[in-house]
Amino acid sequence: MTDQAAWAPTSFGARAHDYDRLRPDYPAEALAETLAALGGGPPGTALDIGCGTGKLGAALTTLGHEVTGVEPDARMAEVASARGLAVEVGTFEAWDPGGRRFDMVACGQAWHWLSTGERAVKAARCLRAGGRILLAWNFGSYEPDGAALLGRVYASALPGGLPTGSGGRASLSESDLDGYAEELRSHGFRQLTRTAVPWRTVLTSRQFCALLATESRHLALSEPVRRRLLNEVTARLDAEAGGEIHMVYRCLVVGASAAG
Template sequence: MEYFENRERAESFGEVATDYDTYRPIYPAALVSTMINAAEAGPGSRVPRVLDVGSGTGILAVQLRDTGAEVLAVEPDEEMAAVARSKGLDVEISGFEDWNARGRTFDLVSFGQSFHWVDPLVALPKIRGLLEPGGSLALAWNDIEPCGELRERLDAISSRFHGGGASASLGTAANQETATNSAATTPDNFEPVEHPALAQLRAMNFTPRESTFTEDLHYSRHGWLSMVFTHSAQLTMDPVKRAVMREEMNAEIPTEGLAARNEALLILAQPSH
């Protein structure tokens, strides 16, 4: 099953909208700057027009707005949209596949942690029609993991509760250079796997390119667990199992918290002509 077909997971975030906004991370400043630089506003001095899809509580949309861009958010969940609106964002409530653009066009269409929730066969042709000449599609994911052997211990707990074992984040950068360098220091690494969005983009006549933005972070025990348990895999668990999983993870994390690394992935793509 594709992620966008699992509607239980896709629609699970509203119940934790406040926690989602509090504990989900912002994107690295360099990633946001690269994204907004791709929004070619054309002739004249008008500000770039951005459509942020699956905007959630507006985490990425606020960062884009703060660069001076004009941002419209589209979000299907009313609770998430309410948080975004409380930040002064313009939000239209709709699934992207059904959203009516009413003739509006944009210099940038962005997805922050959300592209896997739309059907690419529907979304990508629609995006092509929404982009101004020279405009870009931007797909961004934060990919945050604990540093050191604590990652292995927490992954082992997750694999017991989710059955399929620990898996790469949806935002894991899949470029050959990163994977090759990593394999040189970690002999047990799998062969590099291309991010699925790249094949989807090429199949729909977009030209994509990847960039990775790395930052070192520190989380308190509570902050880390609160972030982890705003992810759909945990939100859709049996509540008792979810509580036990959280307690087991809590016992592994030192009282002083943990060091983590974000290898945030940005895919920029333009329609091929």
């Protein structure tokens, strides 16, 4: 019923273009507000860890930063490069900065995929003295009617629930961010801050199911099971919700400054 390869950080590349088209963007205001809380300052160089298709990098570019991305999946990196982002293919853990230090290290929707024993240490080494780190996630939910409808569909079509993945990596919640903030503090980062920016969007039933198909917990389902589930979601949204779903997002950013 499940595909264990879907728990690898390179699993998303199979649907790179849908990921880029449908995964939520990062509101530039959330990033700007976090940087302001850390003292502001002019734009500089930024390292985007696990840059994916370049969504976070694009938001940082709009704020004037010069962004270099590191991405383990060449298919995702190709899409990011098409956006104009400079991307180096490889895992962050194995990547060699070649002596470079950045004004900012950023990571969107990917910190929880990195090695817990290495990520904060290496991020600090990639920063100049006093540089900033931004860890960003979009957490999505649904308006009540949509949530109730989806609850009925999943209870019927997938009574065992979605798989949770190795180490719970696919079942991240907002409460996990407290642990990430403490992790940064324990590795010498200071001025810990958190920003939350709510926003909303409406997706058609087909857009929504294409979005679900980019998420690791759905990618982990076998192809026949995933297809049946998403076909049922599409049919029920079309029949009972006018063919659309109202998404409610919160962009959460954990920010901190390196010592120096």
